[in-house]
Amino acid sequence: MNQSQFEKIKNGKGFIAALDQSGGSTPKALAAYGISEDAFSNEAEMFELVHKMRTRIITSPAFDSKYILGAILFEQTMDSKIEGMYTADYLAEKKGIVPFLKVDKGLAEEANGVQLMKPITDLDETLKRANERHIFGTKMRSVIKEANLEGIKAVVEQQFEIGKQIIAAGLVPIIEPEVDIHSPEKEKCEELLKAEILRHLNNLSENENVMLKVTIPTKTNLYKELIDHPQVVRVVALSGGYSTDVANQKLKENDGLIASFSRALSQDLNHDQTDEEFNAALEKAVQSIYEASI
Template sequence: MNQNQLDKIKNGKGFIAALDQSGGSTPKALAAYGISKDAYSSEDEMFDLVHKMRSRIITSPAFDSDYILGAILFEQTMDREIEGMYTGDYLAEKKGIVPFLKVDKGLAEEANGVQLMKPITDLDETLKRANERHIFGTKMRSVIKEADQEGIKAVVDQQFEIGKQIIAAGLVPIIEPEVDINSSEKEKCEELLKAEIRSHLDNLSNDELVMLKLTIPTQANLYKELIDHPKVVRVVALSGGYSTDVANEKLKTNDGLIASFSRALSQDLSASQTDEAFDSALEKAVKSIYEASI
């Protein structure tokens, strides 16, 4: 583990940029960027286009370490290059931004009001490659839709079980049990989730550190005790479908919680923009998310 990067993530001012749309969500991300499905005829072409989009974001002067602490990458992005350097190295060396990697393979079918992660069958190989690519940490997402004690326990159990495997590989896992913002039981889900996470944190050994990525809670500062927990490097918030403005306003009411937004970061960006217009739109989003995070 890189101690300087750990210190930056733990103590730095800023937020984590999420650039980790995977195969299932890439068409939607490209469409929002102004590239329709008829612009590509294969998965390879689609991934070429999304890498071009991500490269444009990362190389923009607005994508600045004064505001952005880290960036979460899709596996293919980690294995591709920007200006002749692997993406993680470009982020760390050229931008001073800490690279993370999305490692989950998507969501299983809903059961007990939750969606667990699908099995990550090649995790050891992925973590080996992540270390070779100088990745600092990982991210994996589950979803909670109902206040079902059994379902929420299963989500957190799975997250921490895989998280320990990631820690053993020398990386810092971002545990992400997302609570659906449209759940009619959102507040109750969050109470149950907090208790489950707290139980697992209390059972980690001194050298086992995690990050948490959580939906902005309905009750402000609900997660403060998790933010202050000695085994937690940082707690970051997902935008969960909220617009940038709404997500930022909700974030501001939670002390110590910082953003890790995806759609809210890129919602005003377009492939057809001039570089000047693109950089200006990205700078506006970056600065608004930064202000909400600090």
């Protein structure tokens, strides 16, 4: 593991940019960027367009390590190049930003009020490639919709089980059990989730480190105990469908919680903007998310 990257993620000021929309969410991300589905006729063309979008974000002067600690990439982005360098190397060497990789294969059907992750059948191979591509850590997402203890236990168990496999490969897993912001039982879900996460954290050995990615909690500072846990490198928050302004306001109220926003980072970016307009819009988003994170 890269020790200086570890120190940056653990103690640095800033936030983590989520640039990891995958096959299912890519058309939506492109549409929000002003590229409609009739602009591509197959998956390869779609991914080429989204890589151009991500390249434009990453190479922008606004995408700056003064404010951004890390960036989460989709597998196809990891295997693509920016200015002749693999994306993770470009991020680390040219930008001083720590690269992460999304490793999950999407969500299973809902059961017991949650969506577990689909099986990650090629995880060992993916982790091997992640190491070759100089990736620091990984991210994987499940979703909780109801305060169903059995479902929440299953989510956390699956996350930590796979997390240990990732730790064994020398990477730091971001464990992401998202609580749906529209759940009528959101606060109760979060209380059950916190207790389950804490139980699993207390069973980790002192050389097993994880990160957590959570929905901004309804109860302010609910996750402070997780943030302060010795086995937790950092706790980051997803925007979860909140607008940038709302997400930033909620984030500011929680001590030690930093952003890992996707939509809230890119919501004002458009394919048709001039470079000047694009960079100004990205800089505004970056600054506001940074301010909320510190």
